[in-house]
Amino acid sequence: MRPPRESRPAPLSGFPEFTPEGRIVEQFVLDRLRQTFELHGFASIETRAVEPLDRLAKQGEIDKEVYVVRRLHAEADSTDDLGLHFDLTVPFARYVLENTHALQFPFRRYQIQKAWRGERPQEGRYREFTQADIDIVNVAELASHHDVELPLVTLGAFERLHHDLGMPPVLMRVNNRKLAQGFYSGLGIADTATVLRIVDKIDKIGPDSVAQSLVDDAGIGEAEAKACVSLAQISAPDESFVDEVRRLGVRDDLLEEGLELLAGVVRTAAQHVPGRLVADLKIARGLDYYTGTVYETELQGYESLGSVSSGGRYDSLASDGRTTYPGVGLSIGVSRLLVPLVGKGHLRASRPVPTAVLVAVDAEHTRGEAIAVAELLRARGIATEVAPKADKFGRQIRYADRRSIPYVWFGGVEAGEVKDIRTGQQVPVDPASWMPPDADLAPQVWSTWSDS
Amino acid sequence: MRPPRESRPAPLSGFPEFTPEGRIVEQFVLDRLRQTFELHGFASIETRAVEPLDRLAKQGEIDKEVYVVRRLHAEADSTDDLGLHFDLTVPFARYVLENTHALQFPFRRYQIQKAWRGERPQEGRYREFTQADIDIVNVAELASHHDVELPLVTLGAFERLHHDLGMPPVLMRVNNRKLAQGFYSGLGIADTATVLRIVDKIDKIGPDSVAQSLVDDAGIGEAEAKACVSLAQISAPDESFVDEVRRLGVRDDLLEEGLELLAGVVRTAAQHVPGRLVADLKIARGLDYYTGTVYETELQGYESLGSVSSGGRYDSLASDGRTTYPGVGLSIGVSRLLVPLVGKGHLRASRPVPTAVLVAVDAEHTRGEAIAVAELLRARGIATEVAPKADKFGRQIRYADRRSIPYVWFGGVEAGEVKDIRTGQQVPVDPASWMPPDADLAPQVWSTWSDS
Numbered sequence: 001m002r003p004p005r006e007s008r009p010a011p012l013s014g015f016p017e018f019t020p021e022g023r024i025v026e027q028f029v030l031d032r033l034r035q036t037f038e039l040h041g042f043a044s045i046e047t048r049a050v051e052p053l054d055r056l057a058k059q060g061e062i063d064k065e066v067y068v069v070r071r072l073h074a075e076a077d078s079t080d081d082l083g084l085h086f087d088l089t090v091p092f093a094r095y096v097l098e099n100t101h102a103l104q105f106p107f108r109r110y111q112i113q114k115a116w117r118g119e120r121p122q123e124g125r126y127r128e129f130t131q132a133d134i135d136i137v138n139v140a141e142l143a144s145h146h147d148v149e150l151p152l153v154t155l156g157a158f159e160r161l162h163h164d165l166g167m168p169p170v171l172m173r174v175n176n177r178k179l180a181q182g183f184y185s186g187l188g189i190a191d192t193a194t195v196l197r198i199v200d201k202i203d204k205i206g207p208d209s210v211a212q213s214l215v216d217d218a219g220i221g222e223a224e225a226k227a228c229v230s231l232a233q234i235s236a237p238d239e240s241f242v243d244e245v246r247r248l249g250v251r252d253d254l255l256e257e258g259l260e261l262l263a264g265v266v267r268t269a270a271q272h273v274p275g276r277l278v279a280d281l282k283i284a285r286g287l288d289y290y291t292g293t294v295y296e297t298e299l300q301g302y303e304s305l306g307s308v309s310s311g312g313r314y315d316s317l318a319s320d321g322r323t324t325y326p327g328v329g330l331s332i333g334v335s336r337l338l339v340p341l342v343g344k345g346h347l348r349a350s351r352p353v354p355t356a357v358l359v360a361v362d363a364e365h366t367r368g369e370a371i372a373v374a375e376l377l378r379a380r381g382i383a384t385e386v387a388p389k390a391d392k393f394g395r396q397i398r399y400a401d402r403r404s405i406p407y408v409w410f411g412g413v414e415a416g417e418v419k420d421i422r423t424g425q426q427v428p429v430d431p432a433s434w435m436p437p438d439a440d441l442a443p444q445v446w447s448t449w450s451d452s
Numbered sequence: 453m454r455p456p457r458e459s460r461p462a463p464l465s466g467f468p469e470f471t472p473e474g475r476i477v478e479q480f481v482l483d484r485l486r487q488t489f490e491l492h493g494f495a496s497i498e499t500r501a502v503e504p505l506d507r508l509a510k511q512g513e514i515d516k517e518v519y520v521v522r523r524l525h526a527e528a529d530s531t532d533d534l535g536l537h538f539d540l541t542v543p544f545a546r547y548v549l550e551n552t553h554a555l556q557f558p559f560r561r562y563q564i565q566k567a568w569r570g571e572r573p574q575e576g577r578y579r580e581f582t583q584a585d586i587d588i589v590n591v592a593e594l595a596s597h598h599d600v601e602l603p604l605v606t607l608g609a610f611e612r613l614h615h616d617l618g619m620p621p622v623l624m625r626v627n628n629r630k631l632a633q634g635f636y637s638g639l640g641i642a643d644t645a646t647v648l649r650i651v652d653k654i655d656k657i658g659p660d661s662v663a664q665s666l667v668d669d670a671g672i673g674e675a676e677a678k679a680c681v682s683l684a685q686i687s688a689p690d691e692s693f694v695d696e697v698r699r700l701g702v703r704d705d706l707l708e709e710g711l712e713l714l715a716g717v718v719r720t721a722a723q724h725v726p727g728r729l730v731a732d733l734k735i736a737r738g739l740d741y742y743t744g745t746v747y748e749t750e751l752q753g754y755e756s757l758g759s760v761s762s763g764g765r766y767d768s769l770a771s772d773g774r775t776t777y778p779g780v781g782l783s784i785g786v787s788r789l790l791v792p793l794v795g796k797g798h799l800r801a802s803r804p805v806p807t808a809v810l811v812a813v814d815a816e817h818t819r820g821e822a823i824a825v826a827e828l829l830r831a832r833g834i835a836t837e838v839a840p841k842a843d844k845f846g847r848q849i850r851y852a853d854r855r856s857i858p859y860v861w862f863g864g865v866e867a868g869e870v871k872d873i874r875t876g877q878q879v880p881v882d883p884a885s886w887m888p889p890d891a892d893l894a895p896q897v898w899s900t901w902s903d904s
Contacts, residue, residue: 008549008550008552008772009504009507009546009549009550010550011550012500012502012504012534015500015502016500017497017498017499017500017547018497018498019551019554019555020495020496020497020554020555020561023495023496023497023498024495024496026498027496038806038835039806039830039833039834039835039836040830040835040836040837041805041806041807041835041836041837042806043472043475043476043804043805043806044472044475044476044479045469045470045472045475046469046470046475046478047469048464048467048468048469048580049501049536049566049568049580050464050467050580052461052464053524055461057524065523065524066523066524067521067522067523067524068521068522068523068524069519069520069521069536070519070520070522071517071518071519071520071570072505072509072517072518072519072520072535072570073570074570082464083524084501084521094461095469097460097461098460098461098462098463099471100460102471102472103471103472104804104854104855106840108805108837109472114501116501118523118524118525118526128500128501128502138840143840143841145816145819146840149838152823268820268823271820272823272827320460352495352556353493353495353560354490354491354493354494354495355493364597367597368720368723371604371720371724375724378491378492381491382491383490383491383492383493384491384492384493385492385493385560386601388558388590388595388597388598389595402556403556
């Protein structure tokens with residue numbers, strides 16, 4: 001076959017791909033997320049990439065971003081109306097309904113997969129991106145202590161990355177929809193949804209403009225508008241926010257319920273992950289289906305990345321008409337976190353290959369001996385390659401050096417020598433027992449903030 | 453928000469999804485594939501799900517199966533002509549061309565991802581499926597010992613599954629295109645492609661019909677047709693096939709080259725993975741770009757699944773017009789292997805959750821103590837859940853039992869007791885040091901052929 005003539009292909013905007021080194025960083029992070037989730041008893045699921053289009057289009061605000069999927073030669077009248085999922089929550093809700101018979105409730109699942117949105121690409125927003133979600137879903141009712149549990153798991157995952165990678169710590173901001181809705185009701189405001197939407201702009205347009213807009217666009221009184229703004233400005237790392245809210249003088253049962261739920265989250269987080277979670281009463285989250293606790297998370301020093309982990313409580317994650325399934329979930333934006341940090345060189349791997357040892361080949365007719373040495377090393381968990389060419393030893397060492405493979409092996413299964421190519425030191429060793437130091441066994445991953 | 457009324461959603465034909473138990477089997481297998489590939493020095497990459505449509509459509513025989521991807525509200529004149537990749541080779545070739553500056557050659561990569569084809573779903577053929585590919589690619593030339601190396605890696609992965617899972621062993625059938633083409637040339641046949649295509653049907657229509665078709669449809673003489681059929685019927689676990697071919701009396705340089713290459717594969721495999729690989733001279737593989745060694749693999753006793761690992765050598769995996777990149781690759785059909793075997797219950801997990809221990813909760817106000825116990829256990833790598841409800845102990849034990857969680861923990865951080873709910877035995881233990889046996893730490897996966 002004649003090779004097709006073509007120029008170098010260009011990357012597709014919004015569809016980031018890692019180099020092998022970047023991929024090692026991503027695997028390092030994903031492995032730790034998976035370990036954390038499994039240590040907390042979350043079961044993995046994967047769902048198909050596509051959902052029926054009508055299931056995706058239901059979510060009003062996102063429908064314009066859906067990618068439709070169709071067979072190239074589908075019959076003109078065929079209606080395989082499928083779309084790529086734009087998050088992992090919609091497919092999870094469908095999976096729960098489809099598999100109720102096979103699941104034990106409360107069902108705890110994690111899901112690490114790609115999702116797709118046709119929006120305009122920019123830093124932190126991609127057309128293809130990886131999410132790592134955890135959710136707990138139950139039949140009919142779900143205890144409120146799960147709203148406390150989920151941020152502990154998520155913050156535990158970020159603490160692990162902080163510890164193992166030197167990544168900066170995160171700060172999770174938590175609110176409760178009931179608290180704000182109860183507060184607005186207590187002020188006599190009927191259209192609480194509109195108020196929520198306006199107050200959500202406080203970081204963008206400032207408190208004064210929010211107060212003005214509440215008066216002008218929502219038609220509420222000036223004193224009430226001021227109270228709404230004051231509520232949104234309350235933030236605290238401990239339960240002191242409860243007294244601050246009470247000082248605003250509003251009384252309402254839903255408000256009290258929200259205060260108690262949020263206080264419970266803040267209190268438990270302060271014990272288990274001190275300094276990583278605050279009550280922040282301006283947090284609203286855009287999506288309509290949250291009905292209680294809502295979460296947002298920023299990477300400290302990298303706030304411009306946007307929220308790297310978001311979620312909340314939904315009283316109706318799914319419903320088959322008879323049974324309602326409430327849930328609470330948190331999603332980590334793996335691509336949003338890693339694509340910029342790896343791209344800027346803030347997260348690095350010590351080598352772009354798993355290989356710890358290159359076995360040199362004396363001559364092509366002794367390649368079998370080199371393969372035998374490699375198998376002895378692999379049997380003890382040492383990632384090993386055999387040199388691709390029986391070349392001058394200097395060239396074989398250069399092969400290893402270009403890939404940052406730390407060791408080159410000379411000799412056969414009976415007796416060999418291993419050279420640490422960083423120090424040049426070469427020592428006789430036994431292939432049946434020699435081990436490299438732990439730090440050389442797998443690629444190391446670190447960040448440029450490792451002193452923070 | 454009012455819950456939407458809907459009936460239970462139905463599965464989408466051709467888009468298989470696992471239950472949590474099935475997913476644990478899949479993770480167990482994928483972990484072992486990844487470990488094997490990394491122990492052999494293959495670097496992971498992931499490519500985006502989409503490629504430009506013209507890149508996918510180039511592969512003539514598959515274009516009808518491509519899924520086109522388009523934004524729901526794309527402008528009428530927009531030409532975001534994208535399609536979901538139908539294998540991992542086309543995206544890998546594009547990745548190599550796009551990233552030549554960042555790669556070291558020969559480049560060894562593995563890639564475990566989903567691919568999509570719009571073909572009619574049936575057992576072993578899915579519209580969405582997971583593949584695990586390894587390839588070695590180089591600039592301009594690639595040494596032939598890599599054709600020997602790749603089946604060793606792949607067979608090593610299957611041996612691992614045979615050992616760890618009790619999965620039946622596989623048999624890899626290997627041929628070399630040069631051998632057949634040289635043989636046909638040596639017989640004076642000009643149109644070797646047509647002969648290859650007809651001989652490829654030998655398992656379906658039988659040797660007599662193949663001989664007849666070679667005479668009728670390819671217009672070659674009866675004696676030559678008979679020789680082609682004789683060649684295709686040669687199969688051997690050792691180098692004896694070389695003499696069998698020689699006895700057919702055809703002499704040709706390309707034939708000699710093919711014989712030598714194939715003998716090298718068979719000889720090395722017999723040393724390192726005896727009994728798992730045979731030379732089988734009828735193997736052709738459909739795809740046009742293979743130019744040398746070709747591989748097919750069957751799971752013994754499950755031949756009806758089709759080939760569970762296929763691949764071959766391509767002299768031009770990719771080309772930018774000036775530089776040609778030859779490669780050799782093998783792809784494991786993870787879905788083709790696991791979807792039927794898990795679906796039929798031939799591969800099982802000991803529990804559908806990662807959890808090894810459930811910490812019982814005495815009363816809701818002591819939940820904090822239970823969380824503290826769970827954290828002590830997790831810090832030592834023991835997957836632990838806290839009971840969702842401060843219920844009667846019998847009910848909490850039933851919660852664990854329904855999920856096959858083997859241990860329930862009673863008490864706090866100072867002193868506790870752990871019950872093995874399979875035996876009923878309950879003993880006092882220290883949460884700071886107690887460990888479950890290794891076999892209980894993670895879910896076990898086994899097969900119904902574990903005695904084979």
